[in-house]
Amino acid sequence: MKLLVKWLFAACALLLVAYLYPGVHIQSFGSALIAAAFIGLFNTLLRPLLVVLTLPVTVITLGLFLFVINALMFWAAASLLDGFNVNGFWAALLGSLIYSVLMLVVDAAMKAIFPRS
Template identity: 55%
Template sequence: MRILLLWLLNAVALLAVAYLLPAIQVASFGWALAAALVLGLINSVVRPVLTILTLPITLLTLGLFYFVLNGLLFWLAGSLLPGFRVTNFGAAFVGAILYGVIAWVLAAFIPGNKD
């Protein structure tokens, strides 16, 4: 039940990001659910591999490249789904940061959440 609630809250966070940034568009709440699912899958499957592969660059930039990696993965999710569109990398970079912050704030309101 908790996973479904987090999924719904991530979809709401994605809609909030699309509302705040005109360069990011979500067609409907259904597409927001699909995009939240794809983002979750990308973050659990692709991100660990890319984090290890880009570790030298991340260390060289004192961890700042991790934000670039987040933006690239957000942009990848936008290119995989027709109902979720990210127009450029700058929007993906800012959108990934906003999405993470909004999802974190919304998840803080779940009872029993220790994140």
């Protein structure tokens, strides 16, 4: 149940990103659900591998390269899906930053909805 609620909140966060920033476009709530699932899968499966492979660059840039990795995950999901479009790398960077902040709010809401017992 917790996973489903977080998935719905993530889709709503994507819709809010598209509403707040004109560089990100989402056609429908169904497209947002699929995009949220893809972003979640990319962040779970690909992001740790990319973080390890780019560790020297991340250390040299004092962690700022992690923003690039987040933007690439966001952009990759948009390039694979119909109904979810991002207007270039800089739009992906800003969209992923907004999405990350919104997902922090979602995580806080999830802790309030599903407290540990």
